[in-house]
Amino acid sequence: MVSKAMHRIDQQVPVLPIGDGVARSARQQQRSPYLYTDDEIQRILHAALLYPSPKASWRPVTLFTMLVLAYCAGLRGGEVARLMLGDVDLREQTLEIRETKFFKNRRLPLAPGVMTSLKHYLVVREQAGAPTNPESPLFWSPQRNCGYTVGGIRLILTDVLRRADIKPARGAVGPRVHDLRHTMVGHRMRxxxxxxxxxxxxxxxxxxxxxxKDIRSTLVYLNITPGLLQDACERFRKNGAAAPQTRESLP
Structure with missing residues (x-):
């Protein structure tokens, strides 16, 4: 950017090329979030359960559970990767999120349906021979004898999106895994x-x-969709209709 500005003043100043990594990162940051429809969410979850894994029969349930937490609890990819077995409280039906983006922990209450999926995964996890100490990674890969990395989660869940015919077969274009977090907010508002x-x-x-940290960060996730706008207009219409009736009833 600086070299381009200097080039405009003095054309003898060369314009330095931007590295592929920097340019790619800038393009990704400028991409608008994609809000999945209810049907697309179902297709993604279905594709996870049908994920081909002949040598690891537990993997489809693992991917399904990751996606459930990413969508229903709005977890970041890094938060999913850092989950430990001891972070799950089956009695309180909560999930402890540690070492977050802003270096603070939070405890999330989970919906009954999410807890049912999580309990089923824990049974499959134990049957696969994963370690049962509280400090072990929640999402464990017996083949690699360790937990999933952030990059590994992103790659395999992106493949699930492709198999659900929601993301193109090649390239970085199309919906992202992180967009599930945006969708969670949009659907909650709806x-x-x-x-x-x-x-x-x-x-x-x-x-x-x-x-x-504050509500300003959350506002970034509030993406106006036609459906959300229609719901907001309908609420305004009902409230607006009630107000004149109240004024007319006054003596």
């Missing part, structure tokens, strides 16, 4: 509107659940 709940009053709780 469900609040449909339930007649004012989403604004819930944003501080949502920010805490996502592990954000």
């Amino acid at each position: 469900d609040w509107y449909k339930a007649g709940i004012n989403p604004q009053s819930k944003l501080p709780y949502l920010a805490t659940y996502l592990g954000h």
Whole structure:
């Protein structure tokens, strides 16, 4: 950027090339988040359960559980990779998230359906011979005798997206795994509107659940979709219709 600015002033100043890694990172940061539909979420989960793994029969359940946590709990890829077996509290139905992006822990209550999936995975994990000490990685690969890395999770879940025919077969274009986190926020906002709940009053709780320092970070995830806009307009219409009736009833 600096070399281009100097080149405009003095054309004898050369324009330095940008490395492929820097350019790729800049393009990725500029990409708009993709919000999956309910049907696409089901297709992704179905593709995970059908993932071909003849030498590791437990892998489809592992991928399915990773995706459930990424979508239903809005976990980052790094948070999924750092989960330990002791972070799961079956009695309290919570999940402890440690060493987050902003260096603070948080405890997440999980929905009954998520807990059911997690309990099933724990049974499969034990049957696969994974270590049972609380400090062992939650997502364990018996073939490699260690936990999954952040990069490994990203690669294999991206392959799931491709097998679900949601992401192109090649290249970095198309929906990303991280977009599941954006979708979680969008769907939560949608469900609040449909339930007649004012989403604004819930944003501080949502920010805490996502592990954000403040609500400003959460606002980045609030992507307006046609469906969400329609729900917001419908809520405004109902509230607006009630207001004139109240004023007319006054003496």
